[in-house]
Amino acid sequence: MKKYKFLILRRIIQLSFLFLFAGGNYFGWEILRGNYSSAIIADALHLSDPYAVLQILVSGFVASSSVLLGALLIFLIYALIGGRMFCSWICPMNIITDIAFRLRRIFKIETEAKVSVSRNLRYYILALSLIVSAVFGMAAFEIISPISMLHRAIVFGSGAGWAIVAVVFFVDLFVLKAGWCGHICPLGGFYALVGKQAVIKVKHDKEKCTHCMDCFDVCVEEPVLDIVGKESDFIRSGACTNCGRCIEVCNDNAMKYSLKFDLKK
Amino acid sequence: MVSRRKVIQRVLEGAVFVGGGGLIWGKSIKANTKADYVLRPPGALKEKDFLKACIKCGQCVEVCPYDTLKLAEPGDGIANGTPFFEPRTIPCYLCTDMPCTDSCPSGALDLKNLSKEEEKPDIMNSKMGLAVIHKESCLAYWGIRCEACYRACPLIDKAITLDYEVNKRTGMHAKLLPVVHSDVCTGCGVCEQACVAEKAAIFVLPLDKATGEVGDHYIKGWEKEDEKRINEKVEKADDDKDVKSAIDYLNDDDLIED
Numbered sequence: 001m002k003k004y005k006f007l008i009l010r011r012i013i014q015l016s017f018l019f020l021f022a023g024g025n026y027f028g029w030e031i032l033r034g035n036y037s038s039a040i041i042a043d044a045l046h047l048s049d050p051y052a053v054l055q056i057l058v059s060g061f062v063a064s065s066s067v068l069l070g071a072l073l074i075f076l077i078y079a080l081i082g083g084r085m086f087c088s089w090i091c092p093m094n095i096i097t098d099i100a101f102r103l104r105r106i107f108k109i110e111t112e113a114k115v116s117v118s119r120n121l122r123y124y125i126l127a128l129s130l131i132v133s134a135v136f137g138m139a140a141f142e143i144i145s146p147i148s149m150l151h152r153a154i155v156f157g158s159g160a161g162w163a164i165v166a167v168v169f170f171v172d173l174f175v176l177k178a179g180w181c182g183h184i185c186p187l188g189g190f191y192a193l194v195g196k197q198a199v200i201k202v203k204h205d206k207e208k209c210t211h212c213m214d215c216f217d218v219c220v221e222e223p224v225l226d227i228v229g230k231e232s233d234f235i236r237s238g239a240c241t242n243c244g245r246c247i248e249v250c251n252d253n254a255m256k257y258s259l260k261f262d263l264k265k
Numbered sequence: 266m267v268s269r270r271k272v273i274q275r276v277l278e279g280a281v282f283v284g285g286g287g288l289i290w291g292k293s294i295k296a297n298t299k300a301d302y303v304l305r306p307p308g309a310l311k312e313k314d315f316l317k318a319c320i321k322c323g324q325c326v327e328v329c330p331y332d333t334l335k336l337a338e339p340g341d342g343i344a345n346g347t348p349f350f351e352p353r354t355i356p357c358y359l360c361t362d363m364p365c366t367d368s369c370p371s372g373a374l375d376l377k378n379l380s381k382e383e384e385k386p387d388i389m390n391s392k393m394g395l396a397v398i399h400k401e402s403c404l405a406y407w408g409i410r411c412e413a414c415y416r417a418c419p420l421i422d423k424a425i426t427l428d429y430e431v432n433k434r435t436g437m438h439a440k441l442l443p444v445v446h447s448d449v450c451t452g453c454g455v456c457e458q459a460c461v462a463e464k465a466a467i468f469v470l471p472l473d474k475a476t477g478e479v480g481d482h483y484i485k486g487w488e489k490e491d492e493k494r495i496n497e498k499v500e501k502a503d504d505d506k507d508v509k510s511a512i513d514y515l516n517d518d519d520l521i522e523d
Contacts, residue, residue: 024327033324033327034324034370037321037322037346038320038322038324038370038371040324046370049320052320056317056318056320056371059317063371064372067370124282128282128283128286128290129290131283131287132290132291132294135287135291136291136294136295137313138316140290140291140294142320142321142345143344143345144290144345148345149339149345152321152323155323158336158338159338160338161338161339163339
C-alpha cells in the first residue's frame with residue numbers, strides 16, 4: 001500500500017474533480033462548474049486554463065477580465081508552487097495514459113521505442129499551435145485536444161470524444177511509450193516550461209541510492225532522472241510532473257518531495 | 266560546429282513542419298460542414314469573433330434549464346466544444362434572466378449584445394437568427410387554416426403577424442398568412458418547433474444567411490431621416506466604373522444599325 005500512496009491520492013484527486021464537474025452538469029452542484037478549460041468554484045471564483053487563454057489572446061480576442069484573472073491565478077499556482085503537477089494530479093488523460101504505461105510493463109510490450117520521437121516535439125507543437133491560432137483566428141489546440149474531448153465526454157456525456165481518447169491510449173500502448181504525455185501534448189509542454197522554477201520538486205539523495213533503477217522503471221519522463229545515483233540534487237527539469245511514483249517505489253528513501261528556493265538552471 | 270548541410274536540412278524540416286503541419290491543422294479546425302448554419306446562444310458575438318472567444322467550458326450548456334444548448338462533438342460538423350442549438354428539436358425559450366449569456370466567463374456570450382443603447386439587457390433583443398417561411402410547404406399559404414407558428418411565437422403579433430388574403434381558389438374563404446418581421450424576431454425557433462409540416466416550413470437561419478443588404482446608394486426618399494443622407498457624400502455604385510464608355514456605347518450608331 002505504501003508503494004502506491006501518492007498514486008492512490010492522485011487518482012482520488014483526479015476523480016474528485018471529474019465527479020464534481022460532472023455533478024455540476026447533471027445535478028446542478030455549484031461547487032465546481034464548467035470544465036478544465038474554464039471553471040467557476042462555488043459560483044464565485046473563476047479559474048481558467050492559461051494555455052487556452054493564451055491561444056484565445058493570440059487568435060485576436062481580448063477575453064473578459066474574469067477569464068484573464070482566472071488564467072493568471074492558475075498560471076501563478078503552477079509557475080510558483082506546483083510545477084507540472086496539473087499533468088499528474090489533475091488531468092484526466094493521465095489516468096488513461098498511466099494505464100497504457102502500466103500495461104506496457106505488465107505485458108512487456110517492447111521497451112525500446114519503435115519510432116524515435118524527440119521529447120521536444122511537444123514544444124514545437126506548442127509553438128505551432130500559437131501560430132495556427134493567430135493565422136486561422138481560432139484557439140487551435142482547444143478544438144482538437146483529446147484532453148478536452150475526454151473531459152467533455154465525461155462531464156457532458158458525449159460519446160464521440162471517446163474515439164480520439166482510444167487513439168491516444170493505443171498509441172501509448174503499442175507505438176510510443178509515454179507517447180501522449182511525454183512527447184506530444186502541448187499543454188504538458190506549456191506547464192513544463194512554466195513550472196521549471198516552481199517550489200515543489202522531488203529531491204534525490206545520492207548517498208542512499210543503491211542504483212536499483214526502480215525509479216527509472218516507473219517514470220514517464222525518464223530523462224528527468226539523469227542525476228539519479230550521480231549527484232544529490234533536486235529533479236530540476238520542468239518536464240518532471242511531480243507525480244511521486246519514484247518516491248513511493250524507492251526502497252532506499254533516496255527520493256522525497258522537497259521545497260526548492262534557488263533559481264539554478 | 267554544425268555543418269552547413271545539417272543547418273539547411275534542419276531549416277527545411279522546420280519549414281515543412283510549420284508549413285505543412287500548420288496548414289493541415291488550420292484547415293482541419295476550420296473544416297466544419299455545418300458551421301455556416303449553426304445557431305448560437307443569445308448574446309453571442311458575431312460567428313468569427315465567437316469562435317475566437319469561446320473557451321469551450323460548457324457553462325452555458327449546464328445552466329440552460331431546457332437542455333436547449335448542446336456542446337458540439339466531433340462529427341457534428343461544428344467547431345468542437347462550442348455551444349449551439351437546433352430549434353426543431355428544442356428551441357430557445359427566451360429565459361428572462363438569460364442564464365446562459367450571464368454564465369459565460371470569456372465574453373463570447375455578452376449581455377451587452379442584448380441591450381439596446383445603455384438600457385438593461387433584455388432577452389427580447391437577442392438575434393440568434395431569423396425565421397424564414399417557405400411558402401410552398403406552408404399550409405397557411407395553401408389556404409388551410411393553421412397559425413401554429415403564429416400562436417407559438419413568444420412575440421405574437423410582433424415577430425409574426427397574420428396577413429389576410431382572399432382565397433381565389435375557393436372564392437369565398439380567407440387565407441391567414443404568417444409573416445415574420447425581422448426587426449423583432451429573436452431567432453428563438455419556437456415557431457420552427459411548432460410547425461406541423463413534416464419538415465418545418467418556417468425555420469431559423471443565422472442572420473447573415475437570412476438577410477440581404479441594399480447598400481448606401483439607395484435612399485428612402487419618403488423617410489425624412491433617411492432622405493438627409495442625400496446631402497452626404499455617399500459612395501455610388503458606379504463610382505469606380507467607367508460611366509463614359511457605357512454612355513458612348515449606348516449612343517454608338519453601330520448599335521442601331523445591327
